[in-house]
Amino acid sequence: MKQIKLRELFSTFMRIGRFTFGGGYAMIPLIEKELVEQKGLLTEEEFIDIIAVVQGIPGVIAVNSSLFIGYKLRGILGALTSVLAISLPSILIILSIAQLLLNLQGNQWVEALFKGVRSAVVVLIFWAGYKMSKKAIVNYSSLIYTLGVVLGILVFKLHPIVLIGFAGIIGMITSITKTKEYNDDTD
Amino acid sequence: MILIELFLTFFKIGLFTFGGGYAMIPLIQEEMVAHGWLTIDQFVDIVAVSQMTPGAVAINNATFVGYKVAGFFGTAMSTFGLIAPSLIIITIVAKLLDKFSNHPLVEGAWQGIRPAVVGLIMVAVISIGKEVIIGIDGIIIGIIALVLLAKVKLHPIGVIVISGILGVLFTYI
Structure with a gap:
C-alpha cells in the first residue's frame, strides 16, 4: 500500500477539521470520503473497524479517529500530525474570538441574544441525550443504570466519574454472570 | 500551579469521557464549575459557540477555558491534557485494540456505561436548565x-x- 506524506496527512485532517460543524460524529463521513474513497489509503473494512474501536475507548471522537488513523498510516508521528491538524482549526477560531467573547460580557444586546441561545442549548443537550437513550436504554436493566445515575447525582451527590466507573464494573459483572448462566445451561 | 491543574483537569475529562460529543458535557460542566473557571452561563455560551464553529465541543471548551484562565499557554496545556489519554491508549495498545474492543467484558462494561451516560446528560439538562432558562x-x-x-x-x-x-x-x- 502506498504511503502518505506527513504533509498530506496534515492538510487532509486540517480540511476535515475546518469543515465539520457539530464535532466528532459529523467528521466520520468526511474522513471516509477523503481517506477511503478519494485516496484509497484505507479499505472500507479497515475504516469500519477503526470507527468501531474509536467509539469503544474513552476520549473525544474526533481526537481518537485522527490519532488512530494517523498511527495506522504513519506511526506515532502520523498520529501527532493528524491530531494537531484536526484540532488546529477549532483552536485558532476559538482563540481569535475568545477575547471578543470575554469583552462582550455585560453588553445588553449580547446578553439578550445569549439569553435566547442558552435556552436553545439546553434543548440541544436534551435532544442529544434523548437520541442517545434510544440506543442505550434497550431494556429494564439498562433503565436502572440511567435512573441510578440520576439518583446518585441528585440525591447522593456522587461525582460523575464515580458513577461511570460503577456502571462499567456492574455491567462487566452482569455480563460474566450471564455468560456463566449460558454456559451452565448448555452443559 | 495553574498550568498543571489545567492539564490534569482536562486529562481527567479526556480519560472519563465515553461516547464523545454531548456525552462529555456533564463532566466538563462539573469540573469547570468546581474549579470556578467558568460560570454556568459562560459554559453554556461556549457550547453554543462550539455548535456554530467547526470542531469538537470538548476541544473548543478546552481552548477557551485554557485561554481565559492562563492565556495562550493555558490553551496549549488544556488541549494537550484532553488529547493525552487518547494518545496513550491508542499508541500503547493500538495493536491490541481490535481484540480489546470486541472482548465480552468490554462489551459488558459498555452496556452499563451507555445508559449511565444518558443519566448524566439528563441531570446536566436539569441543572443547567434551572440556571439558564x-x-x-x-x-x-x-x-x-x-x-x-x-x-x-x-x-x-x-x-x-x-x-x-x-x-x-x-x-x-
Whole structure:
C-alpha cells in the first residue's frame, strides 16, 4: 500500500477539521470520503473497524479517529500530525474570538441574544441525550443504570466519574454472570 | 500551579469521557464549575459557540477555558491534557485494540456505561436548565427550539440563531 506524506496527512485532517460543524460524529463521513474513497489509503473494512474501536475507548471522537488513523498510516508521528491538524482549526477560531467573547460580557444586546441561545442549548443537550437513550436504554436493566445515575447525582451527590466507573464494573459483572448462566445451561 | 491543574483537569475529562460529543458535557460542566473557571452561563455560551464553529465541543471548551484562565499557554496545556489519554491508549495498545474492543467484558462494561451516560446528560439538562432558562420568555424560547429541532428538523445552527433573535425580540419588545 502506498504511503502518505506527513504533509498530506496534515492538510487532509486540517480540511476535515475546518469543515465539520457539530464535532466528532459529523467528521466520520468526511474522513471516509477523503481517506477511503478519494485516496484509497484505507479499505472500507479497515475504516469500519477503526470507527468501531474509536467509539469503544474513552476520549473525544474526533481526537481518537485522527490519532488512530494517523498511527495506522504513519506511526506515532502520523498520529501527532493528524491530531494537531484536526484540532488546529477549532483552536485558532476559538482563540481569535475568545477575547471578543470575554469583552462582550455585560453588553445588553449580547446578553439578550445569549439569553435566547442558552435556552436553545439546553434543548440541544436534551435532544442529544434523548437520541442517545434510544440506543442505550434497550431494556429494564439498562433503565436502572440511567435512573441510578440520576439518583446518585441528585440525591447522593456522587461525582460523575464515580458513577461511570460503577456502571462499567456492574455491567462487566452482569455480563460474566450471564455468560456463566449460558454456559451452565448448555452443559 | 495553574498550568498543571489545567492539564490534569482536562486529562481527567479526556480519560472519563465515553461516547464523545454531548456525552462529555456533564463532566466538563462539573469540573469547570468546581474549579470556578467558568460560570454556568459562560459554559453554556461556549457550547453554543462550539455548535456554530467547526470542531469538537470538548476541544473548543478546552481552548477557551485554557485561554481565559492562563492565556495562550493555558490553551496549549488544556488541549494537550484532553488529547493525552487518547494518545496513550491508542499508541500503547493500538495493536491490541481490535481484540480489546470486541472482548465480552468490554462489551459488558459498555452496556452499563451507555445508559449511565444518558443519566448524566439528563441531570446536566436539569441543572443547567434551572440556571439558564430564565422566566416565561426562556421557557417559550426553549419550547420553540424543541419544536424546530424535533419536528421541523432544523439544523442546530439554525435553532441557535433563531433562539438568539427571539431572545433579543423578547427583551426589547
